[in-house]
Amino acid sequence: MPFQHAADHTCAPQPQRRLLALLPALMLGAASLAGAAELSVADAERHAQGTYREYFEFLSLPNDAISPEDIRKNVDWAEQAFRKRGFKTQQLANNGKPMLYAELANSDAARKTVLFYMHLDGQPVIPTQWAQKSPWTPVLKRKTAQGGWEEIDSAQLFSGPLDPEWRVFGRASADDKGPIMMMLATIDALKARGEQPAVNVKVILDSEEEKGSPSISQVMQANRELLRTDAIVIHDGPMHATNLPTLIFGNRGAADAKLTVYGAKVPLHSGHYGNYAPNPAQRLANLLASMKNDQGKVTVPGYYDHVKISQADRKIMAAVPDDQAALQRRLGIAHADKVGANYQEAMQYPSLNVRGMASAAVGDKVANIVPDKAEAELDLRTTPDSSAAYLGKRIEEHIVRQGYHLVKGAPTDEERSRYDKLATFSYQSEGADAAGSPIDSAVGKWAYKSLTDSFGASPAPVRIRMMGGTVPTAEIVGVLQVPFAIIPLVNADNNQHAANENLRMGNYVNGVRTIHSLLTHPL
Ligand SMILES: [Zn+2]
Numbered sequence: 001m002p003f004q005h006a007a008d009h010t011c012a013p014q015p016q017r018r019l020l021a022l023l024p025a026l027m028l029g030a031a032s033l034a035g036a037a038e039l040s041v042a043d044a045e046r047h048a049q050g051t052y053r054e055y056f057e058f059l060s061l062p063n064d065a066i067s068p069e070d071i072r073k074n075v076d077w078a079e080q081a082f083r084k085r086g087f088k089t090q091q092l093a094n095n096g097k098p099m100l101y102a103e104l105a106n107s108d109a110a111r112k113t114v115l116f117y118m119h120l121d122g123q124p125v126i127p128t129q130w131a132q133k134s135p136w137t138p139v140l141k142r143k144t145a146q147g148g149w150e151e152i153d154s155a156q157l158f159s160g161p162l163d164p165e166w167r168v169f170g171r172a173s174a175d176d177k178g179p180i181m182m183m184l185a186t187i188d189a190l191k192a193r194g195e196q197p198a199v200n201v202k203v204i205l206d207s208e209e210e211k212g213s214p215s216i217s218q219v220m221q222a223n224r225e226l227l228r229t230d231a232i233v234i235h236d237g238p239m240h241a242t243n244l245p246t247l248i249f250g251n252r253g254a255a256d257a258k259l260t261v262y263g264a265k266v267p268l269h270s271g272h273y274g275n276y277a278p279n280p281a282q283r284l285a286n287l288l289a290s291m292k293n294d295q296g297k298v299t300v301p302g303y304y305d306h307v308k309i310s311q312a313d314r315k316i317m318a319a320v321p322d323d324q325a326a327l328q329r330r331l332g333i334a335h336a337d338k339v340g341a342n343y344q345e346a347m348q349y350p351s352l353n354v355r356g357m358a359s360a361a362v363g364d365k366v367a368n369i370v371p372d373k374a375e376a377e378l379d380l381r382t383t384p385d386s387s388a389a390y391l392g393k394r395i396e397e398h399i400v401r402q403g404y405h406l407v408k409g410a411p412t413d414e415e416r417s418r419y420d421k422l423a424t425f426s427y428q429s430e431g432a433d434a435a436g437s438p439i440d441s442a443v444g445k446w447a448y449k450s451l452t453d454s455f456g457a458s459p460a461p462v463r464i465r466m467m468g469g470t471v472p473t474a475e476i477v478g479v480l481q482v483p484f485a486i487i488p489l490v491n492a493d494n495n496q497h498a499a500n501e502n503l504r505m506g507n508y509v510n511g512v513r514t515i516h517s518l519l520t521h522p523l
Contacts, residue, residue, distance in 0.1 A: 038453055038454045038513070038516070038517060038520075039189055039454070039512065039513050039516040039517070041509065041513070043189065043193075044185075044189065044509045044510070044512040044513045044516070045162055045509045047185045047186070047188045047189040047192065047512055048182070048185050048505075048508050048509045048512050049157070049158070049159075049162060050185065050188055051181050051184055051185040051188065052157045052158050053158055054081060054181065054184070055138075055168070055177070055178075055181045055508075056138050056154065056168075057077070058074075058077060058078070058081075058177050058180070058181065059136070059138040059168070059170040059171070059172060059173055059177060060136055060137060060138065060170075061073050061074050061077060061136070062136050062171075063120060063121050063122040063171070063172055063177075064121065064122060064123070064124045064125070064210075065097060065121040065207060065208045065210060065211050066124065068095075068096040068097045071096075071097040071098070071120075071121060071207045072096075072097070072098065074120045074121070074207075075091055075098050075099070075100050075120065075205070075207065078100050078102075078120055078180065078205055079091065079100055079102075081184055082100070082102040082184070082203065083102075085184060085187045085188065085191070086104065086105050086187070086191075087102040087103060087104055087105065087187075087203070088102070088103045088105055089101065089102045089103075090102075090226070092204075092219050092222070092223055093219075093222075094207060094208070094215050094218075094219050095215065097121075097207045097208060098207060099204060099205055099206055099207050099216075099219055100120070100203075100204070100205040100207075101202070101203070101204055101205075101223065101226060101227070102202070102203040102205075103200075103201070103202045103203070104187070104197065104200070104201035104202075106196075107200035107201075108200065111197075111198060111199055111200050111522065111523075112199050112200070112230040112231070112522065112523035113199065113200040113201075113202060113228070113229045113230050113231075114199045114200070114201060114202070114229060114230065114231050114232070114233055114443075114518070114523060115202040115203070115204060115227060115229035115231070115232045115233070115480070116183065116201065116202065116203045116204070116232075116233050116234075116235060117203075117204050117206065117232060117233070117234045117235070117236070117476055118176050118179050118180045118183070118203070118204075118205055118206070118234075118235050118236060119176045119205060119206035119207070119208075119209035119210070119213075119236065120172075120176070120177060120180060120205045120206070120207060121172075121206070121207050121208055121209055121210050121211070122171045122172035122175065122176075122177075122210060123171065123175070123210050123496075123497045123501075125171050125499070126499065129498075129499035129500075130169075130499045130500055131149070131169075131499075131500055132151065132169055132170075132500075135170060135171040135499075135501075136170065136171060137170070138154070138168050138169065138170030138173060139151050139154060139168070139169050139170065140152050140153070140154040140156065140157050140166055140167075140168055140169075141166070141167050141168075141169055141502070142163065142165065142166050142167075143165060149167070149169070149500075149502075152166075154168075157505075162505060162509075163505070164504070164505055164506025164509065165504065165505075165506065166504075166505045167502040167503060167504050167505065168502060168503050168505065169500055169501065169502040170501065170502075171501055172501070173494075173501055173502055173503040174238075174490040174491070174494035174495075174496055174501055174502060174503040175236070175237075175490070175494065175496040175497070175501065176209070176235070176236050178489070178490055178503045178507075178508060178511070179235035179236065179489050179490065179511060180205065180235075181508070182235075182489060182508060182511035182512050182514075182515055183203065183235070183515055185508075185512045186512050186515040186516045186519060189512065189516055190516070190519065190520075195520060197519040197520065198519065198520050198521055198522040198523075199518075199519060199521075199522065199523050201519060202227065202229060204220075204227065206476075209236070209472065210497075212431065212432065212472060213472040213475050213476065216472065216475045216476055217475050217478055217479055220476075220478075220479035220480060221479050224479065224480070227479075227480060228480075229480060229482055230442075230443075230482060230523060231442065231443035231446075231482055231483055231484065231485075231523060232443075232476065232477050232480065232482055232483075232484040232485075233443070233447070233484065233485055233486075233487055233518065234473065234476065234484060234485070234486040234487070235487055235488070235489055235511075235515075236471070236486065236488065237471065237486065237488040237490075237496075238488055238490055238491065238492040238493075238494060238496060239462075239488045239489065239490065239491065239492055239507070240320070240321070240462040240464070240492065241322075241323075241492045242321050242459075242462065243491060243492065243507070244321070244455075244459055244460075244461060244462050245451040245455050245461035245462070245510075245514065246461065246462045246464065246487070246488050247439075247444070247447050247448060247451065247461055247462070247463045247464065247485050247486070247487060248464045248466075248467055248485070248486035248487075248488065249436060249437045249438070249439050249444060249463070249464065249465055249466065249484075249485060249486070250384065250434065250435050250436030250437060250465065250466040250467070250473070251434065251435055251466060251467045251468075251469060251470060251471050251473055251486075252347065252350070252351075252381040252382060252383055252434050252466060252467070252468055252469070252470055253381070253382040253383075253387075253388070253429065253430075253432050253433040253434035253435075253470055253474065254379060254380070254381055254382065254429070254430040254432055254470045255379065255380040255382055255388035255391070255392070255427055255428060255429045255430055256377070256378070256379055256380075256427065256428055256430055257377075257378040257379065257380055257392065257395070257425070257426065257427035257428075258375065258376070258377055258378065258424075258425070258426050258427075259284070259287070259288075259375065259376045259378060259399075259423060259424070259425050260373055260374070260375045260376075260423060260424040260425075261280040261281075261283050261284040261287060261373065261374050261375075261404075261421075261422070261423045262280055262372070262373050262407075262410070262411055262416075262422040262423065262424075263277060263278055263279060263280035263283075263370065263371060263372050263373060263374075264277045264278075264370065264372055265372060265416070266372050267360050267361075267367075267369040267370065267371055267372050268369060268370040268372075269368065269369065269370075270368040270369055270370050271368060273370050274370060277370050278420070279370050279371065280359065280371055280372070280373050280374040281357075281359040281360075281371050281374040283374070283421065284357065284359070284374040284375075284376055285357075287399065287402055287404070287423070288354060288357075288376060290398070290402055291352060291395070291398065292352060295337060295338035295339075296336075296337025296338060296339050297337070297338060297339055298349075298350075298351075298352045300352070300394050300395055300398040301394065301397075301398065302394045302397075303350065303352070303386075303391065303394050303395075304349055304350070304386075306383070306385035306386045306390070307348060307349055307350070307383065307385065307386070308385070309345070309348055309465075312439075312440070313439060313465055314341070314345065316439060316463045316465065317342065317344035317345050317348075317465055318341070318342060318344075318345075319460065319463075320342075320343075320344050320462050320463070320464060321459070321462065322342065322343050322344065324336070324342065324343055327343065339351075344464065344465065346468075347465075347466055347467060347468040348383065348465060348466055349383070350380060350381055350382055350383050350386040350391055351379075351380065351381040352378060352380055352391075352395070353378060353379045353380070353381070354376055354377075354378055355376075355377040355378060355379055356376070356377050357374065357375065357376045357377075358374070358375050358376075359371040359373070359374035359375070360372065360373075378427075379430075380392070380427065381434075381468065381470070382429070382433065382434045383434045383436070383466065384434045384435060384436040386434075387429075387433070387434075388427060388428065388429040388433075391427075392425075392427035395425065395427070396425055399423060399425055402421070403420070403421050404421040404422065404423045405418075405419035405421065405422055405423075406423055406424065406425060407422055407423070407424055408424060409424060430470070432470045432471075432472055432474065432475070433474035433475075433478075434466075434470075434474060435473035435474035435477055435478075435484075436465075436466055437477075437483045437484045437485065438483065439463055439465060441483035442483065442523060443482075443483045443484060443485050443523065444483070444485055446518075446521055446522075446523045447485045447487060447518065448461060448463070449521060450514070450517040450518045450521045451514065451517065453517055453521070454513050454514065454516070454517035455510075455513070455514075471486075473486065487514065487518075489507060489510070489511035489514060489515075490503055490504075490507050490511075491503065491504040491507050
């Protein structure tokens with residue numbers, strides 16, 4: 001902190017010294033206007049440590065949403081934990097698997113409101129794959145010299161000095177009970193410091209995120225008034241691999257598509273009919289080749305027409321510290337596709353991906369035949385501006401332009417006699433749409449300032465405009481229609497969804513610092 005240094009500096013001339021001496025007061029004044037001073041690492045660690053027993057208790061409750069009874073135990077537990085910290089709570093009905101709503105008391109109409117989304121359910125477990133007694137019995141581990149993990153006495157976690165490299169292993173330790181606990185520890189810190197939050201705090205804990213949040217939209221719709229907010233923050237998923245503070249502003253959606261090209265009515269002898277009966281496998285290959293070039297760019301007209309990326313966004317994406325050389329080595333590819341200038345930019349475009357192709361005679365079925373049909377399974381990653389319906393329509397038009405007549409299912413004899421090229425094309429959304437929020441929205445700027453105030457501007461927080469994979473953000477934010485930011489808090493190597501899921505304890509502490517900073521900056 002430069003001002004402390006300046007205030008101690010006694011050799012400055014008198015007037016300058018007076019001015020410098022005033023600086024701490026001025027800066028503190030500014031800080032208290034903004035809400036409060038940032039939480040020091042030591043303070044965050046102390047308040048984090050104060051919640052570690054509860055964290056272990058929470059992790060010992062099985063939370064696979066296949067069991068409504070287990071979910072209810074988790075909701076009851078979380079309700080108590082929020083209540084005892086001064087939250088008003090309500091269980092939101094959801095087919096026997098309630099979600100929890102919690103609102104910090106003393107909300108003020110003069111302040112903006114932020115709804116924090118987290119989830120208390122977890123992925124199913126296969127206990128035998130875990131290197132501990134049970135995925136529901138959390139354990140503390142430290143890294144061995146050989147790079148493995150050894151269990152140590154978890155009592156060390158509850159009192160005494162902490163090591164940020166220690167990790168707690170257990171189902172949902174990172175995804176997503178860790179962030180819920182970081183929120184609770186942050187509230188403890190606010191109370192201990194006598195701070196008022198600079199935003200009104202609402203929390204919703206989903207109970208079926210790992211099942212794709214099938215009912216979050218309905219629950220949000222049914223409780224629209226209660227959940228009314230100016231912004232949504234989602235604490236879920238892993239941080240950037242560098243473990244730098246991370247902000248994510250959207251994700252692609254997913255759709256399935258299937259393309260079948262028809263040949264003769266039955267498979268034919270390739271000696272007697274080769275050069276005579278058109279080959280549908282060959283035609284399918286040609287058709288697919290007409291859709292995408294060797295550089296990976298989709299050549300279907302209009303496919304990328306809705307993609308708009310500003311210069312400012314391009315700069316932010318280029319600044320993401322992805323190690324692309326290492327990535328390409330890991331993947332075993334000499335060059336990436338040329339869709340975007342870098343990994344991040346490539347994720348901003350809708351994709352057209354061939355998942356697989358099949359025709360009559362491959363593998364153990366190989367025979368000298370001309371197949372009767374050939375099929376390709378595709379998936380389309382969608383973006384907020386390029387929906388499954390938009391992309392599907394562009395592909396359909398393209399197929400027709402290549403001379404195909406589209407049929408629904410196997411063609412009739414009449415269709416066979418009339419049309420040379422016959423195909424079936426179908427597509428449907430996988431139920432998860434794309435979502436996006438501008439990086440420079442009020443919530444984007446607020447989150448960025450909060451993170452740079454607490455963690456510094458260099459290196460800057462990682463800002464991801466849109467991540468490639470699909471998570472249910474659209475379902476979460478769709479009903480309330482407000483800007484959002486995904487602010488992940490857990491280490492990228494947390495084995496999320498797999499065996500030996502874990503949370504790095506340094507991330508728990510930094511999570512408390514992050515949420516504290518968000519809560520004490522006005523939106
Ligand atoms: Zn999650």
